[in-house]
Amino acid sequence: MMFKQESLAWHCSYQIGGVTHFFTAPNTYDEVIAVLQQCKAKGLHYFIFGLGSNVLFPDDLRNDQAFISLKKLAYWKNRTTNWFVSSGVPMSMLAIAGLLYNITDFELTYLLPGSLGAGIYMNAKYNQFQISDIIDRVYYIDLDRDNLFIQSISVSQCQFGYKKSIFQNHNWLILGADMKVIPSGDKDNELQMVLRRWLNLQDQSNLWTFYEFFAQELHLLAEKGIIIPDTLKSIERYRNSKSHFKYPSSGSIFKNNYDFGTPIGALVDQLNLKGLTHGGAMISPHHGNIIINMNRASAHDVEYLMQVIMNEIYKNFGFVPELEVVQT
Ligand SMILES: Cc1cc2nc3c(=O)[nH]c(=O)nc-3n(C[C@H](O)[C@H](O)[C@H](O)COP(=O)(O)OP(=O)(O)OC[C@H]3O[C@@H](n4cnc5c(N)ncnc54)[C@H](O)[C@@H]3O)c2cc1C
Incomplete structure (x- = not known):
């Protein structure tokens, strides 16, 4: 390689x-x-x-x-007793599997950008539902060891919390996870075909490509007679109302501070910072906790607006918000 x-x-x-x-x-x-x-x-x-x-x-x-x-490390093993899903599989594939196999627990992943490995690392969530609710065991490699081999850890030992996991405290590479559900029925061919179509896409990290792909797959399933639950329709409405896929972004810049109580987006709104621009970046007019790449923004442009939000929140509310976006 x-x-x-x-x-x-x-x-x-x-x-x-x-x-x-x-x-x-x-x-x-x-x-x-x-x-x-x-x-x-x-x-x-x-x-x-x-x-x-x-x-x-x-x-x-x-x-x-x-x-x-690891976005190409994407495969799905349909074992008789459970599913193993590798880390590169996009989380939204779980929502597609949920539709094929009638598993409502997977609905949270619909149009949630990103791969399963990172979803585990971040304990990605939608409303009160989190990735840790649907997995059973995680497979990983400890990169600090001289000999690299696969180890596993059960979900109860993963120290999951709000956007937290044990993986953030270790140099571990997540390979994938066993899902909690025990699938019944056989829709494996259909599932594998969707995964193959996904892997054939050129620009999987582009938000619009991601959105169009999964919205279209949903549409195809509806045409085959599968009933699309209201939850999925409302997720799509919610994410479109916040313009999640219209402009490049990383979603929420900061984690919410539950000790303080009010979401960061609402605080940014109270501070009248929505719509503020710097270079090609802008604090989203639709969501105060998202900084969008409006027009060829640099990392520096985004960082400048991040700093403005941190300073203003500290000055007015007395705490510094914790970053959710990861910088390398
Ligand atoms: C428009 C938009 C909306 C979003 N909405 C939500 C939301 O509703 N809820 C939510 O929780 N998040 C949301 N996010 C954030 C994002 O979806 C999640 O954080 C997701 O888990 C990121 O997946 P990724 O593969 O893109 O991760 P990356 O950005 O590629 O990586 C994120 C972190 O995970 C680590 N990582 C990734 N893969 C592995 C691995 N296999 N092993 C070890 N470490 C790994 C990376 O080192 C990095 O630190 C949103 C993002 C966008 C752009």
């Missing part, structure tokens, strides 16, 4: 990031191991990520850092 020169802007939903000489997207476990060994041999630091929907890559990159996207 070779590294190649690539603009990171192509591999994240922000469409921001400089050019690296060391980008790769392995699609098998053996390739992942080979890439990690190459990094070691070349003395490269590395950043492991998925679809890049929660990262802000820098404009200028160090030349000793590799970027390893």
